[in-house]
Amino acid sequence: MSKILDKKLLSRDVVQMKLLAPEIASERQAGQFIIVQVDSDFSERIPLTIADADAEEGSITIIFQIVGKSTLKLAQKNVGDHVENLLGPLGKPTHIEKAGTVVCVGGGIGVAPLHPIAQAMKKAGNRVITIIGARNKDLLILEDEMRAIADELIVCTDDGSYGRKCLVTEPLREICEKGGVDLAVAIGPAIMMKFCAETTRPFGVLTYASLNTIMVDGTGMCGGCRVTVGNETKFVCVDGPEFDAHLVDFDNMMLRLRSYKPQEQDANHECRLQAAIDELQR
Amino acid sequence: MSYIPADELRKEAESLINEIDFTSLKPKDRLKIPMQEMPAQEPKARAKNIQEVALGYFEEQVKLEAERCLQCKNAPCIKGCPVAIDIPGFIKAAAEGDYQKSVNIIKQSSMLPAICGRVCPQETQCMAECTVGKSLKDLDKSVAIGRIERFVADWERAKGKMSVPEIAPPTGKKVGIVGSGPAGLTAAADVRKAGHEVVLFEAFHKLGGVMIYGIPEFRLPKEILDKEIDNLLSMGVQIKKNFLVGRTRKVKDLIEKDGFDALFIGTGAGLPNFMNIEGENLVGVSSANEFLTRANLMKAYNPDKADTPIFTGKRTAVIGGGNVAMDAARMALRVGAEEVYVIYRRTEKEMPARREEVAHAKEEGIIFNFLSSPVRIIGDETGKVKAVECLRYELGEPDDSGRRKPVAVKGSEFILEMDSVIMALGNSSNPLISQTAPEIGINRWGNITVDEDGKTSMERVYAGGDIVLGAATVILAMGEGRRAAASINRLLAEE
Numbered sequence: 086m087s088k089i090l091d092k093k094l095l096s097r098d099v100v101q102m103k104l105l106a107p108e109i110a111s112e113r114q115a116g117q118f119i120i121v122q123v124d125s126d127f128s129e130r131i132p133l134t135i136a137d138a139d140a141e142e143g144s145i146t147i148i149f150q151i152v153g154k155s156t157l158k159l160a161q162k163n164v165g166d167h168v169e170n171l172l173g174p175l176g177k178p179t180h181i182e183k184a185g186t187v188v189c190v191g192g193g194i195g196v197a198p199l200h201p202i203a204q205a206m207k208k209a210g211n212r213v214i215t216i217i218g219a220r221n222k223d224l225l226i227l228e229d230e231m232r233a234i235a236d237e238l239i240v241c242t243d244d245g246s247y248g249r250k251c252l253v254t255e256p257l258r259e260i261c262e263k264g265g266v267d268l269a270v271a272i273g274p275a276i277m278m279k280f281c282a283e284t285t286r287p288f289g290v291l292t293y294a295s296l297n298t299i300m301v302d303g304t305g306m307c308g309g310c311r312v313t314v315g316n317e318t319k320f321v322c323v324d325g326p327e328f329d330a331h332l333v334d335f336d337n338m339m340l341r342l343r344s345y346k347p348q349e350q351d352a353n354h355e356c357r358l359q360a361a362i363d364e365l366q367r
Numbered sequence: 368m369s370y371i372p373a374d375e376l377r378k379e380a381e382s383l384i385n386e387i388d389f390t391s392l393k394p395k396d397r398l399k400i401p402m403q404e405m406p407a408q409e410p411k412a413r414a415k416n417i418q419e420v421a422l423g424y425f426e427e428q429v430k431l432e433a434e435r436c437l438q439c440k441n442a443p444c445i446k447g448c449p450v451a452i453d454i455p456g457f458i459k460a461a462a463e464g465d466y467q468k469s470v471n472i473i474k475q476s477s478m479l480p481a482i483c484g485r486v487c488p489q490e491t492q493c494m495a496e497c498t499v500g501k502s503l504k505d506l507d508k509s510v511a512i513g514r515i516e517r518f519v520a521d522w523e524r525a526k527g528k529m530s531v532p533e534i535a536p537p538t539g540k541k542v543g544i545v546g547s548g549p550a551g552l553t554a555a556a557d558v559r560k561a562g563h564e565v566v567l568f569e570a571f572h573k574l575g576g577v578m579i580y581g582i583p584e585f586r587l588p589k590e591i592l593d594k595e596i597d598n599l600l601s602m603g604v605q606i607k608k609n610f611l612v613g614r615t616r617k618v619k620d621l622i623e624k625d626g627f628d629a630l631f632i633g634t635g636a637g638l639p640n641f642m643n644i645e646g647e648n649l650v651g652v653s654s655a656n657e658f659l660t661r662a663n664l665m666k667a668y669n670p671d672k673a674d675t676p677i678f679t680g681k682r683t684a685v686i687g688g689g690n691v692a693m694d695a696a697r698m699a700l701r702v703g704a705e706e707v708y709v710i711y712r713r714t715e716k717e718m719p720a721r722r723e724e725v726a727h728a729k730e731e732g733i734i735f736n737f738l739s740s741p742v743r744i745i746g747d748e749t750g751k752v753k754a755v756e757c758l759r760y761e762l763g764e765p766d767d768s769g770r771r772k773p774v775a776v777k778g779s780e781f782i783l784e785m786d787s788v789i790m791a792l793g794n795s796s797n798p799l800i801s802q803t804a805p806e807i808g809i810n811r812w813g814n815i816t817v818d819e820d821g822k823t824s825m826e827r828v829y830a831g832g833d834i835v836l837g838a839a840t841v842i843l844a845m846g847e848g849r850r851a852a853a854s855i856n857r858l859l860a861e862e
Contacts, residue, residue: 108615125572127666129674154674170572172609177802301665301675304570304611305797306580307657308639313648318641323798337648340750344650348676 087171090144092164095226098151098362099194100160101136107143109135109173115205116179116295116327118198119147120303121159122170129155132300132322134198135174136227145173148197148226157361175303176326179293183210185267188260188290189235190216190253190281192273196227198295199272203234206270212236216256218273222247253277254284261288269293271330275342279335286331294330296321299344312338370730373406373422380427389434398499400435402508403428405723410730414700417584417668420727421485429518433462435499436510443496444512449846450553452476454493454512461515469519471530477845478532478556478599479549481524481591484517486582487842488690488721507722524591529598535562540859543568543627544604545612545800548576549841550633550832552596553848554855555604558631561856565604566627570611573664576635577833578841580664581656581691583698586724589663613803622827628862629827629855632807632815633848636794636833642686646744647790651678651752655687655695655791662698679703680787684755686710686741687791688718693725695789696733707733708783712740712760712773738762738773742780744788754784794838812837821851829855 091103109119118134137146151160162168179202187206191199196217207213213234218241219225225240225247232238239256240248249256253273260266261284269292271281278294285292298310298321310321313334319325380403387400406422407413413420424432436458444454453472460469473480493512494500500509523529540563544555547569559565573579574596578587600606612618612632621627639654641647658677661667665675683704685696688711699707709728711718714737718725729735739757747753759779762771796813808816808824814837815830817823823830831847833839 108610112615122572127669127672127674129665158674170609172570172572172611172615174614175611301657301660302571302580304637305799306637306639307660308641308654309657311641311648318643318648320638323638323802337750340650341648345676 087168089162089164089166089168092162094365095148096223097366099148099224099226100151101146101148102159103144103146104168104171105143106145106171106173109171110138110143110145111140113138113145113174114178115181115201116198117174117176118303118326119145119171119173119175120300121147121168123155123158123162124169128158128169130170130301130303131155131159132175132297132303134295134297136197136200138201148194150194151358151362151365153358157358160365161361172303175322177324179205179270179295179327181205181209186212186214186265188214188216188257188266188269190257190269190271190273191231192218192253192277193220193224194226195273195277196231199270200227200230200234202270202272202295203231207234211268214260215239216241216253218242218253218277220244252280254280257281257284261285261290266290270295275335275339278330278333279339282330282333282335292330293327294333295326296328296333296338297326298338299342312341370407370410371404372409376404376406377425377427380425380431383431384427387434392434394437397435397437398502400431402435402511403432403514405511405514407727410732413585414697414731417701419588420585423521424514424518429461429515430464432511433458433515436462437498439498443498444493444510447493447496449492449842450476450849457519458510458512458515461519466519466522467530470523473516473519474530474532476849478553479595479845480516480520481595482549482578482587483842483845484513484515484520485587485591486578486840487513488840489513490722492842520595521591524594529594531598531601532556532560534560534602537564538562538859540564540628540862541566541626542855542859543612543621543630544633545630546576546633546635546832547574547596547606548633548635548832548844549578550635550844550848551576551631552599553845554631554633554831554852556599556602557849557852558855559602559604561859563628563856563859567600567604567606568610568612569606569608571664572608574606574608580660581694583659583663583694584668585697585701586694611799613799618800618804618825618828619806627827628859629829631848631851631855632800632823632828632830632834633832633844634797634800634834635844636838637797638795639790640792640795641790642741642792644741644743646746646752649744649746649752650750651680651787652744653678653787653789655685655691655789656794658695658789659691659698662702668698668702677702678787680752680785681705682785683707683787683789684710684741684783684785685789685791687793688713688720689791689793690720690724691793692791693720693728695791697728697731699787699789700731700733704787708736708785709733710736710739710741710755710757710783712738713762713770714738717770736783739781740773740775741788745782752786752788754782755788756780756782794833796834796837800834817851820854821847822854827858
């Protein structure tokens with residue numbers, strides 16, 4: 086049982102929640118995630134990244150987008166309510182070292198897991214450049230938090246409603262062209278991570294991507310999260326979530342992410358989901 | 368084995384029981400009593416529901432079956448039991464109709480009789496040693512020990528009051544049990560009986576390990592599992608669910624900072640094997656663990672209520688020949704597949720699955736493709752499974768395991784159209800403990816290595832079950848739990 090301490094709508098369909106979870110808060114490191122299950126009987130177990138934690142308060146912060154029934158169920162919970170099951174911290178922590186200049190690229194909701202990584206990279210003595218992007222201004226999250234960490238922050242929106250009107254790969258390419266980039270970390274939609282990897286590849290910049298595949302248990306048991314990395318099958322939950330982006334088969338990953346789309350659409354017709362999100366705004 | 372309606376089995380038993388004079392049975396009379404078949408749901412009906420397939424003996428059948436036991440002085444059956452249950456003892460009590468005494472005798476060795484009575488591979492353990500089976504030259508006709516065990520356990524549960532073993536006075540010592548599967552639960556009970564404080568850690572939100580996520584409702588109803596576990600925990604075991612030892616807390620910290628005097632690691636195998644063939648990561652291919660976890664633990668067989676989706680293809684292939692393959696195949700039928708094929712590279716004779724489960728699967732309409740194995744999985748233009756290409760095999764010379772080795776027949780490729788594939792090829796050891804506790808030694812397969820006491824290379828840390836054995840069975844894991852618990856109790860008594 087984990088109590089909800091705080092809840093905020095960051096945008097129309099993105100929710101930030103602070104949960105009481107002292108054991109996870111004290112052990113978690115950058116790059117790790119949790120499995121959340123709203124109630125034990127019929128709820129789905131869903132992996133969500135830990136955006137922040139406060140060991141003293143014993144709290145962790147998660148940020149998630151409402152994409153289907155389970156995330157909606159979680160979003161409908163309020164401060165003071167409980168989430169029945171929370172397991173974590175899961176996955177290998179990000180390898181943090183003093184590399185020199187690190188470019189952290191976050192897209193959409195991917196800025197949430199990127200935040201603790203950028204924080205740790207900065208703390209380790211790196212020069213941190215962050216690029217954050219979203220479809221439009223309303224969907225942009227954690228700008229102030231990222232600005233507070235970064236030596237340089239670039240904001241992009243697809244529609245130009247804020248910052249530069251471009252995809253995150255454009256400033257990433259420019260920075261790589263200038264040279265002096267030692268490491269890149271990209272987290273966001275699979276398609277964005279794929280193109281970030283293609284952007285840095287010609288420059289030979291080591292690039293990590295944190296993968297968000299479908300999972301059931303999160304402990305290695307189900308194998309549902311498997312991805313092809315350098316022609317080998319890896320399990321995101323125990324071998325990852327972070328991998329060398331240049332070796333990841335993103336096309337297969339995108340395919341697998343759509344595995345249950347037909348069932349999800351049945352369960353959650355889009356108009357119903359939209360109506361529920363509208364309800365949350367009130 | 369072929370299906371006989373429950374009513375008929377009951378009538379047969381009733382008439383037989385009136386014919387026999389039980390006061391003066393000689394061994395050769397006992398050998399003449401026919402083995403009692405297990406009543407089961409009608410195959411066509413059960414293939415579409417999730418309720419338990421085997422219905423349990425009628426009381427008349429228990430009497431008859433228990434009277435078949437010769438009460439051998441040397442009790443070879445006990446040697447076949449990994450937890451050394453006093454089998455002749457509990458069968459004698461059952462034959463006398465004293466079911467409470469019978470179940471109490473079992474509980475001296477096993478706290479999970481309703482579970483073991485259902486899922487133990489009796490035919491390769493206790494029943495394989497039974498004098499009755501040997502005398503009749505047919506081990507399938509050994510005394511049906513598990514069915515009697517199941518009956519007395521169910522009898523006690525139905526009565527509503529389950530007996531709890533006595534617990535020694537508090538010792539002030541604290542023991543952590545990692546994993547709530549059969550090894551962990553057994554170790555927890557034995558350590559608790561000695562008066563130590565016990566904390567049971569489980570990563571999932573429900574207890575039972577493989578018994579809850581892996582074994583389907585139709586073979587082991589969750590209600591029975593929960594009741595049996597609750598009874599065990601009523602001995603005063605603390606539970607920490609949603610706790611992944613290694614990640615939520617490191618093994619070392621549990622010992623050094625949290626004051627645990629000893630730990631038992633029974634985390635199971637739990638990393639599904641794949642074949643490393645082309646197309647294995649296509650949409651529609653899953654491990655049996657994933658498929659069964661979605662179905663059992665997440666209750667995806669109930670789509671009206673469950674949020675967790677599951678593949679319900681029309682044609683499903685299950686690769687493998689163990690109990691897990693049978694469970695996955697039969698579950699696939701129940702969640703909507705129209706045709707289910709089991710693809711196994713040896714013949715039926717070599718299949719590791721229990722004969723009873725194979726027979727049940729056949730009755731339900733599962734199609735078996737023996738002597739064949741997939742070489743690649745073919746996808747459609749959207750990346751979903753479309754077909755499985757297989758190769759035929761024939762049996763060659765026996766290999767190290769004593770089984771005849773399957774040899775591929777060149778040029779024998781054939782294609783089976785499928786829209787989902789379930790890989791039931793066993794599990795490797797989960798790397799989590801070894802990743803996070805380098806102090807604990809492992810072998811080259813990643814299994815934790817232990818000495819004859821079940822102790823690992825780390826002080827105060829013991830291990831047992833599948834994480835030590837590789838994938839095995841419920842009862843073997845229980846045996847491991849007992850052995851390690853005895854060592855822990857010895858260690859703590861000496862201090």
